[in-house]
Amino acid sequence: xxxxxxxxxxxxxxxxxxxxKQTVKLGNPPSVISTVSIVGPKExxxxxxxxxDLVIDDEMWGEKTWEKAESKIVREAWSRVLEKASKTxxxxxxxxAGDLLNQCIATTFGLRGSSVPYLGIYGAxxxxxxxxxxxxxxxxxxxxxxxxxxxxxxxxxxxxxxRFPLELGTQRPPTAQWTVLGCGGAxxxxxxxxPYITHVTAGKIVDMGVNDANNMGGAMAPAAADTIVNHxxxxxxxxxxxxxxxxxxLGIVGKSICEEIVNESGFHVSEKLNDCGLMIFDRIxxxxxxxxxxxxxSATVFxxxxxxxxxxxxxxxxxxxxxxxxxxxTSIQQGESIPSIAHGITLSSTLQ
Amino acid sequence: MIKELTHKEYREYVEKKSPKSRVLxxxxxxxxxxxxxxxxxxxxxxxxxxxxxxxxxxxxxxxIIMVFLGALFTGLNIYDxxxxxxxxxxxxxxxxxxxxxxxxxxxFKSEGYxxxxxxxxxxVAGPVLVYGISASIIAGIIYYLLK
Numbered sequence: 001x002x003x004x005x006x007x008x009x010x011x012x013x014x015x016x017x018x019x020x021k022q023t024v025k026l027g028n029p030p031s032v033i034s035t036v037s038i039v040g041p042k043e044x045x046x047x048x049x050x051x052x053d054l055v056i057d058d059e060m061w062g063e064k065t066w067e068k069a070e071s072k073i074v075r076e077a078w079s080r081v082l083e084k085a086s087k088t089x090x091x092x093x094x095x096x097a098g099d100l101l102n103q104c105i106a107t108t109f110g111l112r113g114s115s116v117p118y119l120g121i122y123g124a125x126x127x128x129x130x131x132x133x134x135x136x137x138x139x140x141x142x143x144x145x146x147x148x149x150x151x152x153x154x155x156x157x158x159x160x161x162x163r164f165p166l167e168l169g170t171q172r173p174p175t176a177q178w179t180v181l182g183c184g185g186a187x188x189x190x191x192x193x194x195p196y197i198t199h200v201t202a203g204k205i206v207d208m209g210v211n212d213a214n215n216m217g218g219a220m221a222p223a224a225a226d227t228i229v230n231h232x233x234x235x236x237x238x239x240x241x242x243x244x245x246x247x248x249x250l251g252i253v254g255k256s257i258c259e260e261i262v263n264e265s266g267f268h269v270s271e272k273l274n275d276c277g278l279m280i281f282d283r284i285x286x287x288x289x290x291x292x293x294x295x296x297x298s299a300t301v302f303x304x305x306x307x308x309x310x311x312x313x314x315x316x317x318x319x320x321x322x323x324x325x326x327x328x329x330t331s332i333q334q335g336e337s338i339p340s341i342a343h344g345i346t347l348s349s350t351l352q
Numbered sequence: 353m354i355k356e357l358t359h360k361e362y363r364e365y366v367e368k369k370s371p372k373s374r375v376l377x378x379x380x381x382x383x384x385x386x387x388x389x390x391x392x393x394x395x396x397x398x399x400x401x402x403x404x405x406x407x408x409x410x411x412x413x414x415x416i417i418m419v420f421l422g423a424l425f426t427g428l429n430i431y432d433x434x435x436x437x438x439x440x441x442x443x444x445x446x447x448x449x450x451x452x453x454x455x456x457x458x459x460f461k462s463e464g465y466x467x468x469x470x471x472x473x474x475x476v477a478g479p480v481l482v483y484g485i486s487a488s489i490i491a492g493i494i495y496y497l498l499k
Contacts, residue, residue: 168476169436175371
């Protein structure tokens with residue numbers, strides 16, 4: 001059989017959905033038709049406890065290792081997000097997912113029984129926006145009807161890989177952040193009544209030379225600011241367009257630096273800016289120092305609180321900017337600084 | 353403009369924006385807890401010498417008991433909370449050394465007894481052993497030559 005393709009010359013192909021340097025304005029914005037959030041006991045004790053679908057009662061969740069527990073959480077999120085949207089695996093064209101562990105084992109082991117084309121991604125803590133962004137492009141481009149995006153992190157398995165053993169008696173510096181045990185997932189579709197993903201602003205790698213792995217907020221803040229400012233420049237939006245501009249996990253130090261950089265660029269975001277890393281825990285009572293981190297942080301805050309507030313009509317337009325520190329234990333030991341990234345997506349309750 | 357700072361200037365700026373460790377509070381806590389651990393060790397030592405044991409044997413026995421207690425409280429998930437409170441106060445005494453060996457052993461048990469516990473046990477204490485033993489050998493050689 002002869003392969004047929006549209007008879008247009010390559011020169012005629014234009015990426016007509018691009019606006020500015022980094023942003024895509026989706027022609028057929030996909031809807032987020034269901035979300036799921038599963039968290040650990042500490043997150044379940046925090047201010048957002050009512051917004052999660054499931055709070056597990058211990059870090060092992062009946063498994064023998066933390067890695068197995070994290071995979072089980074991913075598996076559970078996968079089945080719940082389908083169930084909530086009344087879909088079966090056959091309806092899903094792609095699952096795009098990632099976590100913090102080497103080779104993304106939490107995700108791949110959790111999804112190995114899913115029987116759906118899988119795209120594994122690593123964006124450190126920016127994974128939630130990276131997966132939703134890629135999924136939106138696939139749907140808008142006509143390559144998929146339904147895409148599931150899943151992001152997870154586990155406090156214990158992440159500490160084990162990136163820092164010290166949990167039982168080691170050390171003090172964390174005040175700039176350290178607490179990795180969230182949580183998994184957030186969303187099913188996005190070309191059917192549905194919103195909330196819609198209308199714009200995707202992919203971030204650039206930004207490195208301002210911070211090499212302290214205990215101050216990731218400070219390292220990631222310029223990347224977050226870069227994506228926010230470029231999103232405004234690309235789209236022509238101002239902070240007034242949004243009800244909320246929500247960064248991923250900058251914490252108290254990173255948020256204030258990010259705010260300062262964006263304000264200096266002429267976009268006054270102070271009243272609209274918040275940070276998932278400052279929302280999920282009560283920073284003082286739960287003793288998490290500068291705030292929360294981990295890709296499960298922005299994933300569960302988005303899949304829980306933000307999604308519910310949009311559905312209730314309390315939030316209409318949200319710019320979610322998940323931030324990632326692209327370091328590894330090896331790069332830190334070799335004295336490298338921390339390259340960072342932030343990907344942004346616009347969530348809108350209507351298409352107006 | 354923050355965006356135009358050099359890497360070094362930005363690092364200094366981040367440093368300025370970051371909350372500082374509470375050095376005075378941490379030092380006082382370390383002094384009290386570290387002192388208490390040492391007093392317990394001394395108490396054990398005195399107990400044995402008062403029973404007629406010679407001072408070297410009593411010292412070794414006290415160290416062994418303190419190491420055991422450090423390992424035990426690590427296994428009971430208590431030593432990390434003590435460490436969070438006391439900082440150097442519970443790291444520097446010999447109990448802290450036990451903690452630094454037992455905690456990775458517990459953590460990496462999931463990778464098996466050979467490549468997990470066996471290989472990873474000294475991931476924290478290893479450098480202390482390597483440089484501690486090296487330094488004592490050098491000091492020994494110098495002592496031998498000068499004697």
